[in-house]
Amino acid sequence: MFALMQSTRTQSLHLTVDAATGLKAVIAIHSDRVGPALGGCRYLAYPDDESAMIDAIRLAQGMSYKAALAGLPLGGGKAVIIRNPHVENRAALFEAFGRFIESLEGRYITAIDSGTSTVDMDCIALSTQHVTSTTAAGDPSPHTAMGVFAGIRATSMARLGSDNLEGLRVAVQGLGNVGYALAEQLHAAGAELLVSDYDSGRVQLAMEQFGAHPVASEALISTPCDIFAPCGLGSILNCQSVNQLRCAAVAGSANNQLTNLQAADQLEARGILYAPDYIINSGGLIYVALKHRGEDLGTITAHLARIPLRLTEVFAHAQAEKRSPARVAESLAERLVYQKGV
Template sequence: MLSRVFGAGTEDGGHEQVVLCHDRSSGLKAIIAIHSTALGPALGGTRFFPYPTEEEALQDALNLSRGMSYKNALAGLDLGGGKAVIIGDPAQDKNEAVLRAYGRFVESLRGRYVTACDVGTYVQDMDVVARETSFVTGRSPEHGGAGDSSILTAFGVFQGMRASARARWGQPTLRGKRVGVAGVGKVGHYLVGHLVEDGATVVVTDVSETAVNRVRAAHPEVGVAADTAALLASGLDVYAPCALGGALTDETVGALGAAGTAIVCGAANNQLAHPGVEKDLAERGILYAPDYLVNSGGVIQVADEIEGFDFDRAKKKATRIFDTTLEIFTRAAADGIPPALAADRLAEKRMREISALRSVLLPAARRS
């Protein structure tokens, strides 16, 4: 466990801090992972999920927090990367006491970590967490917050998909293309709306029949696949994984290649199941838009809340995902490397250069 925290055998140097949180009275069990504060306080959401084991919860926290460092760096934010996971079934275990206990642990970090929504947590939950800490974003508009960050997450993924279409087919549109969306929950159903409006033929799948029915009610023209395997085999131009991580396995990439899929661009975090998948995608001629680049619209939205939220300002920032995605594709082609590696290098360059500014001594504030 400690070797994973300290980054033994990895190139990124491991994590700065990992906090194990246990409140006996409420039953809270949580992990807060701070990967990097090179650019500023670590911002990242809180995932509430029934992990089979505590080991898997820790691994998810480590992976997700590292991804947040890279996401925030590429988004141009002065924020580092962190993530928290609460172990439990949100439908049964989430209550005021658990959320407020969690908020007190966030407060104990004194601003090194700023939390927000993620899988299993919602705007209303962040309002409860905020009763114990000021280091929380993604709050409801009634409390001065940004509201549902899924809106700009989906918008950003759509911008990344438009850029991918531009790079692959010469035009920044999905009109006439067949797009498969796996997972139509908080983000996926908004993404479907953008795609339908743009003129794409959309096919969806989700383990939740309720989620599928909601999409079908809003967009009756959308097709439904029985499961992800059926979706992958259905002849997609674009595949959008929008559920949990690890979606791009060796088997998945093989199925995409066999079906002639041209682009992978989706909202899920940590899509690459293991190192090397990005090379397999490139070798099969599948253009991969790095997940932490295209799904950064949500963190752009909640980060804007720190300044005093303005939706138009946040949306304008999220629109830049289109340009950054094109830049990544250009760098990847020039260097002969997969886009995922090009994105890593650009994010690491910014973290390295900005953190080096700490060598410039600032005068201490005058004491009263």
């Protein structure tokens, strides 16, 4: 674990257990030098404790890069609560997690993420003020989706020569809060939707409301489309899966879509444009960070409008340098993060 922390330049890793509630949690702080480390709290089952820690570390690094590229004075962090199928009192568990956050004395601010809700954040808020995405603050998912939608238009312009999405086939993998909101915006823009999700009810709803075409989850990645939009969990793009893609571009909301940069190079070699995840999906972070700071919706919306501009900048550099946008984005993020001493 120390080797991974060193390779990602992660500052610290914090673990806790609470016998009374069954809480087992990890908080990874990649950086808090220019501001508190802000990042969501995942509540998921993991095959083992090490997998949970690795997930937290890698996601925390991504949050530092996301904050830097979004121009936010924050570091990056991530929390993982290891889900137990037999939790007696969920509210008490999240209140205990709030006490864990409070013990870090403001170094980390948490927010909603996979497996958690605004109600969970309300429970955390009973123990600490270092939390956002509460019921009062609002769910950031719609803002993440807004940023991804704008990013898809920028990606379409860069790869297909137009940001008009009417008639484009977009494959949305994952219809959670962000994926479904994205599908709604794509439908309104006239895109033809191919969708998959392990929740058949969400797929059925997308079929009824957006005229979406259902595709089995394991088959969606190889289904011909213009844009493939991963909106579930990460590590979807590896050397094997990239070979299966039949699309012009990949642009979606999932974190850590690439298993490694070699997969990004493979996308580049195949002529598939990749929209770096921690740029295109930064709308949620922008919303929770600025909302926590007390900014109004107009300021937040103006900041969200920078997402496609940053993507376009990265695409231009990638084309000029004949490199993957993922490598260009990482170089830019590291320059911003480490030169600033984040």
